[in-house]
Amino acid sequence: MAGEPVSRQVSEHEVAITVGEREFRIAAECPHRKGRLVHAQVNPRTLRLTCPLHKSVFDLATGCRVAGPVSGDLPVTEVAPGDGARGGGQG
Numbered sequence: 001m002a003g004e005p006v007s008r009q010v011s012e013h014e015v016a017i018t019v020g021e022r023e024f025r026i027a028a029e030c031p032h033r034k035g036r037l038v039h040a041q042v043n044p045r046t047l048r049l050t051c052p053l054h055k056s057v058f059d060l061a062t063g064c065r066v067a068g069p070v071s072g073d074l075p076v077t078e079v080a081p082g083d084g085a086r087g088g089g090q091g
């Protein structure tokens with residue numbers, strides 16, 4: 001097992017999510033009603049991310065909306081493992 005996904009706030013506008021050896025950067029706020037995605041639930045097998053506010057679901061690898069009330073996609077960037085840790089800090 002790769003372990004549980006880890007979410008951390010890297011800046012006011014960005015959240016990093018680490019799943020196994022992959023790291024994704026997403027917007028800190030859900031495009032629906034600004035749910036705080038640092039508290040999102042991430043399924044490590046399906047890479048589906050669920051917003052804590054109204055349960056919109058996004059594909060973490062593509063940012064595409066999968067389900068829920070949101071109408072748009074989520075901006076996602078995949079970064080090399082550890083690449084973004086330099087600017088991270090303990091926040």
Ligand code: FES
Pocket residue numbers: 030031032033034035051052053054055056068069070
């Ligand atoms: S704020 Fe994310 S689904 Fe509503």
